[in-house]
Amino acid sequence: MRLAKSEHLILSILTARGPCYGLELVDSSRNRLKRGGIYVTLGRMEEKGLVTSSESGDDGRRRYRPTALGERAFLAAQVFAGKIALHGAKA
Amino acid sequence: MRRLVAWIIDGLPFDPRSRRALDETLLDWAHEEAEAGPGRRWLVGVSGLPAVGRAAIVAASRETTSVPLWWLLKRAALFVVLPATLLSLPMVLLLLGTDSAWRIPGVLVLLMPEWLPTVAPLGLLLCLMWRPRHVQVQPVGTAIIVCAATLLFLGWILPHTNAFLVAVYGRPMADVLGPLSLRYVDEATLIDLLRSINHPGAVSALLRISGLAALAATSVVLAESLHRRIALRKLDWIAAVPMAYMLLSGIVSAMVQGVLPGFFAIAGTAWVQATLVLLLAGAIQRRTGREVDLIRTLRASSDSLDS
Numbered sequence: 001m002r003l004a005k006s007e008h009l010i011l012s013i014l015t016a017r018g019p020c021y022g023l024e025l026v027d028s029s030r031n032r033l034k035r036g037g038i039y040v041t042l043g044r045m046e047e048k049g050l051v052t053s054s055e056s057g058d059d060g061r062r063r064y065r066p067t068a069l070g071e072r073a074f075l076a077a078q079v080f081a082g083k084i085a086l087h088g089a090k091a
Numbered sequence: 092m093r094r095l096v097a098w099i100i101d102g103l104p105f106d107p108r109s110r111r112a113l114d115e116t117l118l119d120w121a122h123e124e125a126e127a128g129p130g131r132r133w134l135v136g137v138s139g140l141p142a143v144g145r146a147a148i149v150a151a152s153r154e155t156t157s158v159p160l161w162w163l164l165k166r167a168a169l170f171v172v173l174p175a176t177l178l179s180l181p182m183v184l185l186l187l188g189t190d191s192a193w194r195i196p197g198v199l200v201l202l203m204p205e206w207l208p209t210v211a212p213l214g215l216l217l218c219l220m221w222r223p224r225h226v227q228v229q230p231v232g233t234a235i236i237v238c239a240a241t242l243l244f245l246g247w248i249l250p251h252t253n254a255f256l257v258a259v260y261g262r263p264m265a266d267v268l269g270p271l272s273l274r275y276v277d278e279a280t281l282i283d284l285l286r287s288i289n290h291p292g293a294v295s296a297l298l299r300i301s302g303l304a305a306l307a308a309t310s311v312v313l314a315e316s317l318h319r320r321i322a323l324r325k326l327d328w329i330a331a332v333p334m335a336y337m338l339l340s341g342i343v344s345a346m347v348q349g350v351l352p353g354f355f356a357i358a359g360t361a362w363v364q365a366t367l368v369l370l371l372a373g374a375i376q377r378r379t380g381r382e383v384d385l386i387r388t389l390r391a392s393s394d395s396l397d398s
Contacts, residue, residue, distance in 0.1 A: 021119075022115055022116075022119060023119045023122070023123075034142075034145060035116065035119070035142035035145070035146075036116065036141070036142045036143070036144065036145020036146040036147075036148070036149060037145060037146065037149045039111070039112035039113075039115040039116055039146065040108075040109075040112045040146070040149045040150055040153055042112075043108050043111060043112055047108075059118060059121070059122055060118055061115070061118050061119070061122060062115065
């Protein structure tokens with residue numbers, strides 16, 4: 001499964017921080033994720049099975065967390081990126 | 092500000108995925124407003140607007156790329172192109188028995204586009220409203236595509252076919268088409284109109300072209316709102332919708348042309364019609380959109396549980 005840049009970033013934040021609201025993801029990304037586009041990306045990731053969400057609190061906001069598939073995809077992407085970097089250093 | 096934006100968005104028939112993204116962005120905005128102190132509240136109230144605007148643009152772009160184009164083209168051929176061709180027939184049949192009878196197929200092809208701007212809004216309304224339940228159309232994306240296609244057609248293809256028709260006959264358009272002709276055929280491309288924007292005629296033509304594009308787009312929005320409402324009810328009265336649409340269209344056209352001076356009446360009619368259609372669609376959407384979205388979500392969950 002290929003991860004887009006924004007999907008990779010979201011998974012990295014969720015893996016490091018645990019369940020987050022969309023707005024927390026935006027704040028943690030240091031403006032690399034935009035408020036207006038975050039939920040379209042999260043919706044797409046939810047359809048792909050990379051993240052899951054549940055309503056928390058009374059205000060109807062949803063917390064997102066990575067699924068097992070999301071965690072595996074993120075780890076695979078990390079390993080792949082590491083191998084590319086190693087290959088580049090050797091060359 | 093937030094309530095006004097939420098009210099406007101509530102009136103647009105975004106698909107469930109876009110709706111959810113927009114709802115969550117609005118919830119964030121409300122949350123931030125509630126968290127902010129009294130001094131900062133107005134700032135937060137304004138700063139949420141770009142985020143919602145961006146969310147709407149991203150959602151609309153996603154919808155535009157997900158529209159089932161092939162299905163839409165087939166339906167448009169049946170509900171828009173075919174009626175336009177049939178409406179051109181009476182004029183073409185005048186050539187029967189004359190020396191120019193051999194020109195009938197060619198003239199039919201050239202005349203058909205003249206009727207498309209008139210037929211398109213109603214045709215689109217019908218083809219989208221009367222679609223099978225399993226066909227999912229992204230309404231806002233479809234409206235954007237229809238708007239762009241109408242602008243392209245009216246601003247480029249129609250002026251060229253008109254020029255070609257005049258060249259074939261070597262006479263002005265009104266003489267060629269006779270008493271059945273459409274009175275306000277478009278003869279300049281959008282680029283020509285933009286170049287001569289200082290001329291009042293160009294402004295009027297631009298308003299008319301953009302108004303017809305807006306009317307076609309709002310017809311899509313109305314069709315989706317009606318489809319959602321009627322999907323929950325009996326289909327018996329669905330035939331009344333085109334009648335009501337034509338009646339409303341006629342009344343508005345007559346009223347606008349009675350109030351505005353001639354030149355601007357032609358330009359303004361389509362915009363007034365488009366605004367009324369959008370308001371009507373918004374009222375229907377606000378009334379039924381949420382319950383239909385809920386039912387669809389429940390159906391989808393029950394289907395996934397079954398499988």
